[in-house]
Amino acid sequence: MHFIVSAGNHTRVNTPVSFTVPAAELRALIDTGEAAILPEGGRPLPATCYFQGDTAEVCFVLPLLPAGEELNITVARATSPGTAQSRQTDRGVSVYLDGRQFAEYYTKTDLAKPYFGPFYDQFGTQVTRLDFETKEHPHHRSLWISHGDVNGVDTWNEPKGKNGFIRNKKLYDFVNGGAYTAFTAENQWTTHEGEPLLDETTRYKVYQMPDAASLFDVEITLTAAYDDVTLGATKEAGPLAIRMAENLKVQNTGTMVSGHGGINEDEIWMKRAPFVDYYGTENGHVCGIAVLDHPSNEGFPTYWHARNYGLMAVNNFYVPGPRKLAKGEQMSWRFRIVVHSGDTKTADIAGRFTDFAFPPKVTSSAL
Numbered sequence: 001m002h003f004i005v006s007a008g009n010h011t012r013v014n015t016p017v018s019f020t021v022p023a024a025e026l027r028a029l030i031d032t033g034e035a036a037i038l039p040e041g042g043r044p045l046p047a048t049c050y051f052q053g054d055t056a057e058v059c060f061v062l063p064l065l066p067a068g069e070e071l072n073i074t075v076a077r078a079t080s081p082g083t084a085q086s087r088q089t090d091r092g093v094s095v096y097l098d099g100r101q102f103a104e105y106y107t108k109t110d111l112a113k114p115y116f117g118p119f120y121d122q123f124g125t126q127v128t129r130l131d132f133e134t135k136e137h138p139h140h141r142s143l144w145i146s147h148g149d150v151n152g153v154d155t156w157n158e159p160k161g162k163n164g165f166i167r168n169k170k171l172y173d174f175v176n177g178g179a180y181t182a183f184t185a186e187n188q189w190t191t192h193e194g195e196p197l198l199d200e201t202t203r204y205k206v207y208q209m210p211d212a213a214s215l216f217d218v219e220i221t222l223t224a225a226y227d228d229v230t231l232g233a234t235k236e237a238g239p240l241a242i243r244m245a246e247n248l249k250v251q252n253t254g255t256m257v258s259g260h261g262g263i264n265e266d267e268i269w270m271k272r273a274p275f276v277d278y279y280g281t282e283n284g285h286v287c288g289i290a291v292l293d294h295p296s297n298e299g300f301p302t303y304w305h306a307r308n309y310g311l312m313a314v315n316n317f318y319v320p321g322p323r324k325l326a327k328g329e330q331m332s333w334r335f336r337i338v339v340h341s342g343d344t345k346t347a348d349i350a351g352r353f354t355d356f357a358f359p360p361k362v363t364s365s366a367l
Helices: 023-029 266-267 348-357
Strands: 002-006 012-022 034-039 047-051 053-066 069-078 082-088 093-098 098-107 115-117 143-145 164-173 182-191 196-207 214-223 229-231 240-243 253-259 275-282 285-293 303-306 311-315 321-327 330-341 361-364
Touching: 002 348, 012 023, 012 348, 012 361, 023 047, 023 069, 034 053, 047 182, 053 069, 082 164, 093 164, 093 182, 093 196, 098 196, 240 285, 240 330, 253 266, 253 303, 266 303, 275 303, 275 348, 285 311, 285 348, 321 330, 330 348
Parallel strands: 082 182
Antiparallel strands: 002 069, 002 361, 012 053, 034 047, 034 069, 047 053, 082 093, 093 098, 098 115, 115 143, 143 240, 164 182, 182 196, 196 214, 214 330, 229 321, 240 311, 253 275, 275 285, 285 330, 303 311
């Protein structure tokens, strides 16, 4: 199977590339989720294959392709097992990259909702907060998905005896390989008494990156499965939110930068931008995390609920107003998260957004 990768108008550096092929043709070549990409004149690159019915997605990380150039590649059988792994546990899912634990998706019911994290940079510095003793916004745990007003029920804050719950119902669709690992969480949002409000299906896709950044994609779908749902106009809306480690918040060593050039809360809070990066200094070096909005998302570019005390959340409800979902209706989002060393410019967050919004094109070749 031969293909041509086109960089287009942008130089690509360590860029995830995905393309779709007929499943039957790929299965004739490989029978697992692992493959290799053979670049013309280059070394083999690890790849991950995801079979869905009659089609299959092939994904790899492209090391370098200058703007305007093309690269001939061949899909082949992997010669060694991939090192990106997601493993289900009694706590949820543990994600491993190159044998080390990258993060945990925690689903146990001692907490009101799941969280993903905490996340660390290449030097082992914790970038997101996971503090079960804090009294300041204790419901802010690393990365989470929720909304503060779902038919009047609050699944964001956790007021004792009143909050809603987000309960995991199933973990499935695990994919492991050389380029990425992925899994899907199926959650039910309920009132405090357990009455269902809506269903959430979220896919986490964590890439095996060769550089100082870690990338993962989060694809969220909310379904009004039980009745009509109104997602209210609250600042605590998400649906995706991140809490920075204490030393990285603006009030300590941190800085926030938006894709439109805004700096910190005064220039970012409830303003629109395609991404926000939050970074600071810990143990003598700079590290941070960025959230990238996708152009296909409703209301792109999103507004931001971003605070100097360490919160960074997308929000297209507080300013635009409530969003009503009729029974059976869905609402979906795509985001890319970048955990990085260096500041916004050093980590090339603008370039990471370009790769996410305008990825390289892949076409079939007759070679």
